[in-house]
Amino acid sequence: MDQTRWARPGKEEWAQAQGAVQCGLGRDKAKRPAASLRCSASGWRAVAVAVAVADAHQPLPVPKNAHPLFLAGRRPRGSHPPEGNFFLPFFCWTTLPPSVMSESELAVIQPEALKTYIWLQCFDGSIQQVEEEVAMYCPMICREIVQNGTGTSKNHAIPLPERVNPASLSLILDYCRFHQVPGRSNKERKSFDEKFVRIDTERLCELTSAADSLQLKPLVDLTSRALARIIEGKTPEEIRDIFHLPDDLTEEEKLEPLKNINDDPRIRLLNRLYAKKRKELQDRQKLKDVQVQEEQKDERSLDELLCYINGDGGSGGGKAAKSKKKNKRRKDHAKNPPKADFESVNKDGAACVVQCKRDSGDISGLPCQSPDMQDDVEYAFEDADLDDGLDPAMKEKLDREVEDFARRLNSAYSERMHLGQDRRIESHIASNGSMQRFPGFNHR
């Protein structure tokens, strides 16, 4: 076995190989006459590789000095759909002993001699030709090929699920191309995976979704883990930023989960803290409201005055409500000379309600006293013309208190109805007072 002989296959060998191929091709021969006899023509070190397609009935004629390179399979071509789910085995050999060939030559031969392609069609209609062995790594595609026999030609491309877009398909094929090669070490695979998922989050999401629809479980696991790693240790704001999530929960809702856990004293403390925070938030909101309010002050005052006069002005309740404010009003009155102003009514009314609140909050507080009631009749009239000239900061504070009270009242009204007779009258009055006022507040 001299070197020259190995360097270039002799005529005999070519003929032998060709013959083998031709008789092996059997019935496919007519349609696919290109005998797969290949030569990786790398100069004088040409290697003869015969590829024969075995037939079930015909044994493979192999030259005596053939060194098998590999045995592989291919689906029968030409007939569609193929008859049954069988693979025609390929047999590749060389008349060179494999030891003579360099690694790279082997590497060249293998894919070239055996590459079989299938066609995949993305949802957008684009068709891609892919090595069969790579595509077969996806269980969904494999099933299509084996069970339904699709993908053999461009016209019978395998339709891919909607979630697989061309970009993620090419990523997936990269993944398959790497992992379908047997004999890679775990370390190699791991480092490949690590690099593989270093893509921007948007593409990572698409990739995860695509891998799921192709049932490529290892890739789904890999990408889900990568997504989890992105989320881990970040604040909700950061996560929302990264994934472009809409911030569509109200502050109240965001705090809700914490409210649910309130058995532990620490958690109760925490909740109190959050309640404080929530109040601050509301206050900030109110500040904004106050600003708005100041712009429409006059109109609103008029509305409320009308409301006050028409709805409740004549009722005893209204007068009673004023009674609680008596002391304070007197003080104010003394300080500030009366001035006819709608504004003053508004402010004074607000202050009145605040006083109600204070009274009703204190259970042991004195109920309405009849002497005060008497007095009140006078003051009730005075009211309209009164200007207590509160400074803006004070007004704001009062407004805030009023609103707070309104909230408390709404939640506690029914509860108060169960209190004693005096209480009930008082709260009824108070609610009356608030009713006339709060529509105005609410539509701000």
Place this chain on the structure above:
Amino acid sequence: MDHGGSQKRRHKSVANVDNISNLPDVIKDKVLCCLPIKEAVKTCLLSRKWRYTWASMTELIFREDDFSLGNGNEDGESNKFVHFVIMFLSLHDGPILKFELNARRVHMFSPGGHIHRWMLMLSRNGVQEIQIKTKIWRNYKIPSSFFSCGALEYACLQGCIFQLPPLFTGFKRMHTLHFIDFCAAENNIGELVASCPNLEKLVLSRLLSFADISIHSTKLKVLRIDGMFKHLNLVTPHVSSAVINLQVNTGYVPRAGCNFNLSEFIGSLLDIENISLLGHAFECAAHGIVPGKLPRLLNRLAEITLEIDLGNLKEAKAAHCLFQVSPNLRRLELKLMCRGYSVPTSTFWDSIDHQAGLFKNLDTIVMSNFTGSCAESGFVKLLLEDAPVLRTARIEDKNKLDKESLKLLLKMRRASKDAEVILL
């Protein structure tokens, strides 16, 4: 310019679709399961679509490490952890396939009570994997609801005791059972194994039993048992890996009553690949292994680890017997010890026929705690002369060999020219 900028921004916001929320639920579940559970719950603050996604997670892993517990002594911290678990489970919705509770440092006031409730909840949700490790001072009784988890495939429980309910139908899909700090009454464990037809792995760590334990299984592949027993009876022919570690040195079980059917156990093995007999396994063996009694060769046996007193005739004979039936032994590890109360038989190993090919495939021998006694030297001599493909002999001596023993060791002939003796 300003106009252009805003347009661009608008365009970008259109492109930035909320991809992750539109992923299939299965994937979202997977992502959440990869997160520490606290972070998974925190996703409820993200957006409306994520509001209750966490509540249907299928794999729940509660780790104390995720809760920054100081040293676990603070009741408040422990309470917080337990409370979290309770809250989570009460808000959970949907199947739970995996439940893992790792809370060895968490002090629970009534572990049984909590676990009872949790187990009941799990049994109603088709749980497949349960792992509960807690700090428990007294063994708790496994709630009966555990036995109604029909879909269970994997169970790992710590610090428990159980009684099989009378109408127990078995775990048809169970493949791994792991009990730690386990106290077995009667032969409940044997009955449990018998009622798991697909059990492949059984691990009993730190087992304590006063009763007879008798495990018969034809499916079991991996068997690890360590602990204290009164009677241990094993017949598991298809085990490929077995570790038996018997302890007798505490007062719980009287030494005399300790009993293990070693001979029968080894005799029943068909597919064994590696075996470890540690602690007092040899000593507890009722009759040792009677030479010639082992019915067949253990052709697959490639690794043996023994804790042995080579000077004890009973143990030496048993070990010799084991070597005789394992022709493909490649690795042998001996933890030498001196039990000290039996008659030393210094000449036993010298009397073995050196041409019998006892160690013909042995590649590695590791001996720890080597003292250089007569019996041990005799064994090493036999080994070196009789192992033609030996490559490594690691001999660890804690209390430095004296010069004489060293000389003796050096003088020994070696059948393998590649043999390397490493003295540590």
